[in-house]
Amino acid sequence: MAKYKEKTMEVVFLLAACVSILAVALICVFLFANGVPAMKEIGFADFLLGREWRPGNDIYGILPMILGSIYVTAGAIIIGVPIGIFMAVFMARFCPGSLYKILKPAVELLAGIPSIVYGFFGMEVLVPLLRNTFAAFNCKGNSMLAASILLGIMILPTIIGVSESAIRAVPNSYYEGSLALGADHERSVFFAVLPAAKSGILAGVVLGIGRAIGETMAVIMVAGNQPAMAHSIFKGVRTMTANVVIEMGYATGIHREALIATGVVLFVFILLINLLFSVIKRREK
Numbered sequence: 405m406a407k408y409k410e411k412t413m414e415v416v417f418l419l420a421a422c423v424s425i426l427a428v429a430l431i432c433v434f435l436f437a438n439g440v441p442a443m444k445e446i447g448f449a450d451f452l453l454g455r456e457w458r459p460g461n462d463i464y465g466i467l468p469m470i471l472g473s474i475y476v477t478a479g480a481i482i483i484g485v486p487i488g489i490f491m492a493v494f495m496a497r498f499c500p501g502s503l504y505k506i507l508k509p510a511v512e513l514l515a516g517i518p519s520i521v522y523g524f525f526g527m528e529v530l531v532p533l534l535r536n537t538f539a540a541f542n543c544k545g546n547s548m549l550a551a552s553i554l555l556g557i558m559i560l561p562t563i564i565g566v567s568e569s570a571i572r573a574v575p576n577s578y579y580e581g582s583l584a585l586g587a588d589h590e591r592s593v594f595f596a597v598l599p600a601a602k603s604g605i606l607a608g609v610v611l612g613i614g615r616a617i618g619e620t621m622a623v624i625m626v627a628g629n630q631p632a633m634a635h636s637i638f639k640g641v642r643t644m645t646a647n648v649v650i651e652m653g654y655a656t657g658i659h660r661e662a663l664i665a666t667g668v669v670l671f672v673f674i675l676l677i678n679l680l681f682s683v684i685k686r687r688e689k
Contacts, residue, residue, distance in 0.1 A: 432671075439668035442661030451665065457631040459651070464662040466634050470669065472548070472641040473617055475634065476627065480559055480616040481551025485609055487556070488563030490623060492605070495564070496571040497593045515561030523625035526554040531626055534638075543638035546628035551641065554622055559612035566611060568606020571597060602654040603685060610681045644670045 444450050446464050454465015468594060495507055529555060535545035543549075572598050582592035598605075620643075628640020642650075648663050655663055 406446070407451070426516045433669055435664065439665035442474045442658060442665040443668070445503055445658065446662060446665075448593060451662070452669070455633060457647070458660045459655070459662070460596075462658065464658075466644065466662075466666055466669065468631055469642055469644045469666065469685045472634060473643040473645070473673070474588030475548055475637075476551045476555060476641060477613060479548065479637070479674060480555035481609075481613060483553060484559040488560050488608070488612065489567055491560070492564045492567035492571060492608075493593060493598065497589075497597065510563050511564050514557075515565065518619040519558070519590045519619065520625075521620040522554060522558055526622060526626040528552060530554060538638055541636075541638045543639070544628070546626055546640050547638050548627065548634055548641040549637040551623050551627040551643075552637070554626055555616045555619055558619060558622065559615050562615055563608045563612045566608030567580055567605045567610060570601040570608065573604065574600045582625065598674070606681065607686065610677060613677055617673060617677075618645060618654075618670070620649050624649060 451466060453467050454463065454469070455467050457468065491511075495504060495511075499507060500604050519631050522668055531545035534543055534547065534550050537543075538549075540613055549621050567599065578596045578600050579592050582596035583589075584675045587595065624646045625644065627646065629646055630640040631642045633643040644666050648666055652660070652663050
């Protein structure tokens, strides 16, 4: 009976793995089958390096959207990663028990807030604040800076959760050994425990980057969405995901295929981030 149950569970797990692989394969086939021919028809260089997006004139250059996604994601990393890692260190090694009981549910709640709610917060609080604060720089509020700050807040739960788990997974002997060698509590945490948790923390950062580069609704509400090259953090910007969502509802023909091709570029970006993470992990070993 035990062997029968074991075999049954093996089959169930195998089927689950096959379904997951099949889903990824189907997504890849759909994207590349529809997107690559569109790139070829438009011209790979014109599509990837073109500075103008004017579907009405059959001009499909997504360089402004590519750079917009990179800029906004980079801003979110600069804002969210340091705060997230330091917050994880505090919660894992410095936080009193009574305060931890409040902070942990708050971080989990932050992870459960829908994107549209973040967008409303950004539109009603962040955008007016930036408009008034940076009026001297001709900031209209809906800008690259607003999108970066909002995404920086949105990736915090992912980075904090994964990083805290990685820090707690480090054997206590690392910390105790550092104390035995004469280091104080802070130095033991930052120079013994934190380096040992580096791989898990990096995984949290990569997941946060994936969340930031793929976010759509909140970004649409605060970024301005101009399909043009952004020359300042106080100017509006359009990301690749925002471009697809804004125009897919009415796009037809080559316009629709160009939007799917934008999805291919985004998919390749995510693949490159994951590959980079894998290379870094292998070098550490």
